Amino acid sequence: MLADRSTRVIVQGITGKEGSFHTKLMLEYGTRIVAGVTPGKGGSQVHGVRVYDTVREAIGEVGRVDASVVFVPAKNAHDAVLESIENGVRLIVVITEGIPLHEELRMVSYARSRSVTIVGPNTPGLIVPGETKLGIMPANYYKPGVVGIMSRSGTLSYEVAWQLSRSGLGVSVAVGIGGDPVTGLDFVEVYDKLLKDPRTKYVVLVGEIGGDYEERFAKYYSGLSEKKPVVAYIAGRTAPREKRMGHAGAIISMGLGDYESKVKALQESGIPVARRVSEIPTVIQSIASKQYF
Amino acid sequence: MLADRSTRVIVQGITGKEGSFHTKLMLEYGTRIVAGVTPGKGGSQVHGVRVYDTVREAIGEVGRVDASVVFVPAKNAHDAVLESIENGVRLIVVITEGIPLHEELRMVSYARSRSVTIVGPNTPGLIVPGETKLGIMPANYYKPGVVGIMSRSGTLSYEVAWQLSRSGLGVSVAVGIGGDPVTGLDFVEVYDKLLKDPRTKYVVLVGEIGGDYEERFAKYYSGLSEKKPVVAYIAGRTAPREKRMGHAGAIISMGLGDYESKVKALQESGIPVARRVSEIPTVIQSIASKQYF
Amino acid sequence: MRLLEYEAKQVFREYGIKTPEGVLCRSPVEVKEAVARLGESVIKAQVPVGGRGLAGGVRFTSDPEEAVRIASELFERGVRGYRVDAVLVEKKVCVNRELYLSVTVDRSAKSIVYLASRLGGVEIEELAKKKPEEVLKINLDPFIGYSPFVARTIASFIGLPPSAWGEFERIAVGLYRIMIDYDAELVEINPLVVDCGGSLVALDAKILVDDNSLYRHPALAGLKSRELTEEERSAREKGFTYVSLDGYIGVIGNGAGLTMATMDLIEYYGGKPANFLDVWSGGGASRDRVKEAVKLLLENPRVKVVLVNIFGGMTRCDEVAMGVRQALEEAPVKKPIVVRLMGTNQEEGARILREVGLDVYEDVDEAVRKAVELARG
């Protein structure tokens, strides 16, 4: 998967309120945070993690860095992401919300051209229960298990994780692709990674209105010869058109991205769509009971 | 090699004076020119070649296009090159001289990111004697033979070709990498292609003052385990510092790119440097006489 | 954020794109004078929302008296729920051909894209589905952006004569520059017409500015609020992400997805949500924010029951509970409140609320069913 307990992580924006708080929680979870970066705060410490002025310095001191978790405010996040890319970091989890659209475009396209993975922006991050957490999700609702979650929402994916955990299925890995119109990863790419993950037996797709990530995933899925079963849930059935529902990405505009289109595409590709979050474990269990291996 | 008689070529800027003239000469040489492009001149003909308004239209009509030869004036050349790249042309020979530096940077970097080969700008193009010619060199001085020429100069490379042709060695392929500070190909890349070309037994490098293409080639060459013999000639021994000698690329500045540095680097890598163009065939023949296979 | 048509057209003109001769009018008298001067005219209500034509917001006349009647009606009744503060009166253009041209963001390709068609005046996404061969889509490489060949390729596709290419290139590059300079999500001309004199004119103009970029455009940021209903405006002033809906169960959630899912669940169980209200603010839902949110909904006359759905993760449920309780104490109106709590100190939170007689649930389905039931009351 994207990360495990050996992944060496830096936190950009570590001295901010959120950055500092979640650094503590990630450390408690066992995430291997090797350095923090905040320009001008070099030399200080946050929960025992040494802070550097630049990513270059941090790497110069601590050696290899595999991933960065970015809490830098929206105005400067783009610059922070580029800094990590230019310094060879291969996985960048961008928690920051509210990054301008054209900067997202630039940073996401650039990351692709350099084969760097961006998770987010506007994501709770990713967690591999029992291994590591690069994000802000409440880890106690994620019991290790067999279901991979890929989600455009934050708190809604915690709800899903909790439903799966209390049902006994548990979570193998959860990736928040992010709530913005342009994200580093889409469902297709995350699913590809989940296919290769031995712990993952089932996949839950948590979508929402707006964009066409769900439709494109449905199309991709129907063309696969080998697959793991997917159950979907789509938020926003009752949302009006042309109103932005909190997330910049959750807006039905120019006739694109309404609930019906997504559900139709998923169902036609053989993906059951749960009407309620609480149905998800049941749907998975019914699939499980039909599998004869 | 980069091209052969089956290469399907378009000419951009075909209706201009130079474009039209050299289209005629290329056709006479046997170059397979399948279409011409000049915006606003669609529907006309140049020496029997149909002209289109856009590359997209041309490809829509004539099908696959492998290469483009660009005669478009300096102000619009950048746009013409991007148009070909975006329409899937994989080899672009840019004859145009005087393209602004920052536009060269953009188009060359972009071509690299898309794995498209740019020959030039400010090049006479390339010729594979007896096969095809994508350029403006006088073909009658290029007799088919065993020596590959890679050159930063135009007319000087014709002189070299003629010396090789009249000495009986002949030319296997000649590539003008271009006289500007930033070019699509450098000597290293051309040499790599010449190494794979079965007709090429020897290579002549025609360099000039300015930049560090020659030094970098020398370094690369000395690290190769398998090589074909190279003879170099460098123009500009008597050129003063900080004066641009015609070519934008031919200027010694910031202590970079003087004659002595280049000759030293080449000689230390085991590459003989001819003091006169007319010596080149003799030097090659003396190398040949020492080869026992 | 959507610019009004007349604002977008002003931007167009600054970027060298022609628009019809017209006058912005703020009263029926001004409209009358404008029509008297312009002759055959179109009167267009300036509202920050699409679908205005079908809703009667675009009207034709050459009679100044009729113009007064139309204008009075528009100013009085509004269009699609929006007040009309101004109408744009434009001289009717003699149209030869209608085209479509826009620049927007292709979310899938993650790049800027030009969309063009020789069929103007239609919704482009519909057209792209029904007659894909009529829509040209040119994705700009993010590295390169716009280059003039893009305009030529489009001009050739939509069949403009080379004599019009220069003018078309100016329009195409104008759209791109607006896209970048205004941090836009969409810049659209629909229809772009060839008038009877052969000139290219933007009959309509649409510019959507990315909300996340508004901080870089202070002049526009101030205009944002006009897209909102009164209800939304006062909620946003309190710092909540808020959307009015037409139901009767007030919804408070934390996180956009969870809040939408809560709305959907209300409908699933036969109720109707009155709003979307996300209390999320990065650090979790604080006592004061929850209090303000609950008070806001209690005071909303459309709301019969308030449903609070907090899946906090980090959020301290005792804090949330205190917020709800304080709202209950402070609000003059008494309405049933149903709370779903999940997160740190969940038990303590439930205790605080049960003390004052509220229904508290851990299971979201139960909470929603209860709220729907209470609303039926």
Place this chain on the structure above:
Amino acid sequence: MRLLEYEAKQVFREYGIKTPEGVLCRSPVEVKEAVARLGESVIKAQVPVGGRGLAGGVRFTSDPEEAVRIASELFERGVRGYRVDAVLVEKKVCVNRELYLSVTVDRSAKSIVYLASRLGGVEIEELAKKKPEEVLKINLDPFIGYSPFVARTIASFIGLPPSAWGEFERIAVGLYRIMIDYDAELVEINPLVVDCGGSLVALDAKILVDDNSLYRHPALAGLKSRELTEEERSAREKGFTYVSLDGYIGVIGNGAGLTMATMDLIEYYGGKPANFLDVWSGGGASRDRVKEAVKLLLENPRVKVVLVNIFGGMTRCDEVAMGVRQALEEAPVKKPIVVRLMGTNQEEGARILREVGLDVYEDVDEAVRKAVELARG
């Protein structure tokens, strides 16, 4: 094209980069007044060429009378062969540290590159060879260009305290913007100093503008000619690429490489080239251009012999020959001319020239040897 120091510093100031207090002076009297006002000063000759310090073009004084003497000398004698029209008088800066910062084009990486060092005032290429660990090189991805982290990385490398980072970022982004806005090949501050008050000041300023881009900068294009000697200027006015050298054999070639090679061959055979003149003009060398070129060299008093080396390819040698012959007829001065001809109608060209008694060769070595011999003669 190189901007003069004072021009480059004016650009710097427009981009928010601090420069020392100073006055541009065009006469010794102005210099005197400036030094009287500024106190300890540096007087710098404004010439479009480097190496001015070693050539006595940069002088220090606090004495107004001495300043007059220095200025008079600079205005009278010039520096490195260039006339001095103006000197820049600057108040001496109290220097705490000297740094190096530039933006230029990395030809190998084909990208824009920042070069920085904590050791200012030295030639950066020399430093990079001798102490590579003292030079930080940051290549900008052409896709991304400048982003603020670049400035922070440099500031941290050269050891600026975080309190100075804001100021340093302004300078770093300023250099990048100048690079782009002015189509520059190089924008350099050497040295960039930390003054005794802790401010960052550009003591020197160098901007090289790409000649191919001058058409986009009409104000600068007019300045280009001042880099040229009188001789070069009149040759360029005729449309030739021309560089003056200090020898006595006039060289005409077609193509830059071939012309340089001809110069080199002259030196190889013991002669000295008087110039570089490339008659190439895209379409080949026409009769008129050749005639003008030959006349130009015949009229140059330094030139003893004219050597024409045409490897035409497409060029018609009879045309070239006619051009040479006409020049010979029209020029008042008679000097030996040696011609090497290669190309279409070569024999006819040779015949035309031999008719008037000129030496014509196909072999370039022979032609050059003959020219050298005649020059000695």
